[in-house]
Amino acid sequence: MSGGPVSSVVFDGGDQTCVVLLLQLRRSITGLPAATVVHVVATDPAAPLDLPAWCHLTGHEYLGPVAADRPTYALRLTSTPPTTPGTNPWRPEPTRH
Secondary structure, eight states: OOSSOOOEEEEEOTTOOHHHHHHHHHHHHTTOOTTOEEEEEOOOTTHHHHHHHHHHHHTOEEEEEEOSSSOEEEEEOOSSOOOOOTTOTTSOOOOOO
16 A cells, blocks of 8 residues: 555544444544544444444444454544434435435
């Protein structure tokens, strides 16, 4: 892979449930450049299942767990994520005909 350095950010979701976590994560990554690596701190037991599924839905690349003091997972942002509603970041926007 060529290009400049890849930036990274930490999103601390703490003990939020995955529903709230995904809503806040979606807001916090809006406007970040493609290829940014996001380290998501999340203690919700569903996070290891929900984060990869959300990444699959949105086109972001799930990189997996990261060694840290608290449960942390990494993902890389895509340049063209599909649009998701602000209240349901785990569902794609309906297509209009």
